[in-house]
Amino acid sequence: MPHDNHDHGALSPSGHPYRKDDDNELNYWQMMEIAVRELLIEKGHITAAQVHNQINAMDARSPANGAKVVAHAWSDPEFKSALLADAGQASRDMGFDIGPMHLIAIENTESVHNIVVCTLCSCYPRNLLGLPPDWYKSRAYRSRIVIEPRKVLSEFGVEIPQDVQIRVHDSTADMRYIILPAQPAQTMSLSEDELAYWVTRDSMIGVGLPQAPK
Amino acid sequence: MKVRVHNHWPPGHIRTPSYLRGKIGEIEREIGLFNNPEQNAYRLLPQKRHLVRVRFTMEEIWGDAAETPDDVIEAEIYAHWLEPA
Numbered sequence: 577m578p579h580d581n582h583d584h585g586a587l588s589p590s591g592h593p594y595r596k597d598d599d600n601e602l603n604y605w606q607m608m609e610i611a612v613r614e615l616l617i618e619k620g621h622i623t624a625a626q627v628h629n630q631i632n633a634m635d636a637r638s639p640a641n642g643a644k645v646v647a648h649a650w651s652d653p654e655f656k657s658a659l660l661a662d663a664g665q666a667s668r669d670m671g672f673d674i675g676p677m678h679l680i681a682i683e684n685t686e687s688v689h690n691i692v693v694c695t696l697c698s699c700y701p702r703n704l705l706g707l708p709p710d711w712y713k714s715r716a717y718r719s720r721i722v723i724e725p726r727k728v729l730s731e732f733g734v735e736i737p738q739d740v741q742i743r744v745h746d747s748t749a750d751m752r753y754i755i756l757p758a759q760p761a762q763t764m765s766l767s768e769d770e771l772a773y774w775v776t777r778d779s780m781i782g783v784g785l786p787q788a789p790k
Numbered sequence: 791m792k793v794r795v796h797n798h799w800p801p802g803h804i805r806t807p808s809y810l811r812g813k814i815g816e817i818e819r820e821i822g823l824f825n826n827p828e829q830n831a832y833r834l835l836p837q838k839r840h841l842v843r844v845r846f847t848m849e850e851i852w853g854d855a856a857e858t859p860d861d862v863i864e865a866e867i868y869a870h871w872l873e874p875a
Contacts, residue, residue: 678821696805696807722863723852723857725857726861741861741862742858742862743845743863743864744861745863745864746807746863746865748805748865748866749824749841749866749867750866751841
């Protein structure tokens with residue numbers, strides 16, 4: 577029995593290994609951030625509470641915001657047109673505080689499937705969807721999705737037929753992108769609130785499709 | 791309209807991905823005027839540059855190695871990186 581002997585030093589009383597403390601030294605940029613933040617607070621330009629509130633505001637943003645936008649577009653053709661014309665303004669009109677973000681919505685159709693990437697860094701519509709998933713920032717995703725998007729999609733469990741064109745949108749500059757997935761046929765009678773549960777984060781990046789809520 | 795991305799390799803904060811330099815694409819839409827990041831990144835007074843979305847075929851970018859030649863990549867490119875093709 578693992579708990580009977582005492583030479584297992586690395587296990588907690590509940591039998592799990594202790595997680596190593598994060599004792600790594602600060603890197604250059606972490607040190608820089610702390611120094612600049614402390615100076616700004618010391619000189620009275622901002623307060624620690626303001627910094628913390630801003631972090632909380634970003635953490636409060638989530639893919640659920642984007643799901644509401646997509647569900648609204650599925651339910652209201654006029655809103656859908658407005659969203660495709662100016663996704664930033666349409667999101668603000670729904671009440672989302674997306675700051676100065678320039679947003680473009682791109683529609684998936686029977687003949688086109690769209691995917692978003694930022695090959696240069698990690699541009700993502702954070703002001704609407706919150707922080708990006710870790711894989712979105714990985715070198716593997718950023719390099720492979722522009723070379724072999726169909727293979728990458730298949731690893732996400734999505735197979736796109738050869739007669740559907742794939743369009744990969746590289747967020748190289750000032751715009752951010754949200755994919756408007758095609759509405760699943762079996763959801764046509766659902767309410768807007770119900771529809772929002774079908775819209776996954778990955779379907780708004782283009783590496784997934786809408787899914788029935790579990 | 792067909793455009794070719796300059797095949798230039800200057801140092802600095804360049805938002806034109808290397809895999810698109812020298813490639814020919816079609817303007818998908820014009821987005822408007824934005825600060826030139828090549829100046830903005832260094833706190834120089836940035837000039838406004840036209841930003842356009844350009845659509846490239848996988849065949850144009852990757853040649854025979856393209857996974858599906860007719861699939862496309864769209865990217866935002868500042869107009870001073872483009873010339874008529």
